Amino acid sequence: MVEAARALFVREGYHATTLTAVADRAEVGHRTVYVRFGTKAALLRHVVDVAVAGDTAERAVAERDWYRAALTGRTLADRIEALAEGTAGLMERAADLFEVVLQAQATEPELAEAFQAGRADTRGLLRRFVESARTDGLLAETTDPAWQEETVALAGQAETYLLLRRTTGWAPEQYGAWLRRTLTHVLAAPLR
Template structure:
């Protein structure tokens, strides 16, 4: 068997093992919570050796972070949000309406996949500094992605004059963030459909409303 074939087979086995571990871990975290889930239990449910799990992830916090990251992305491919098809459409569609629809639709899909496991990670962040740091990094990444979205909209001539990009970015980053989805779901009872519709309507409204004057806006 040639070396390339061996490498491909080994990569496939590694990917299959990771998938089993992540599925088992996600199930246990969701059913029992972070504190009550052990790496030993995950290894047993995934039917892999405990050493395999420890070598691959090291800590329970790292394993939960990986579960969250994969849930948001939708798969284990090394492609960040900006490389995903829906985000590309949100930056290249011919009309502002189509770009907003792509952003709202992509956000809704992420929330459906990742909302529950993210809630576990946010709660665990109270005692796990690495998870708290990951949550803060996620908030900043959301803002950065939204800044790029509106900047591209302006550069392509799809944003009416008079809009403050910083105001749009800050407002939209709060609207689309996963924690806002969790709040709306748990407090108001919104479904993913309702969340997507709300995002689409609200972001469309932002196109026609430049917001309050600069002197009335909260300081950054």
């Protein structure tokens, strides 16, 4: 059902996709989709959650191996590499669905709230990444640590990737390379 819903949401958009169409594509009874998810918004939230995680395991991003490596790598370069690779992979899996959520949030408060919560979670995870590197003595001296944290948090947001994809045509790999370079500049170069 998740794969069927993903394909329809991405191809048809939120408003044109129905739970009945998802059931038909998934070759399950119509009632099955309604019983399992209840609403189209709840189904989309689940599909996005699976795409963000990369699987159906009940583990948050903070518990994923790539994020743990971003917090514990031996060098700043190791940590940046893990974060950039993990974030680019997440965007590759979920960006098309983020576009669907952005389209739907005007009429679906549940989706707007979930997307805002995702922004806040992402900001928190990225600030934690910077704070961990600072605590471990891996960052260049700066007079403005809050700027570092906020800049990194902005670079890793879904909307940043979506804007870059729209304006530059970048694929996730190109975004990953940009993210590596940006984070290296922001975190390794002394600020004056």
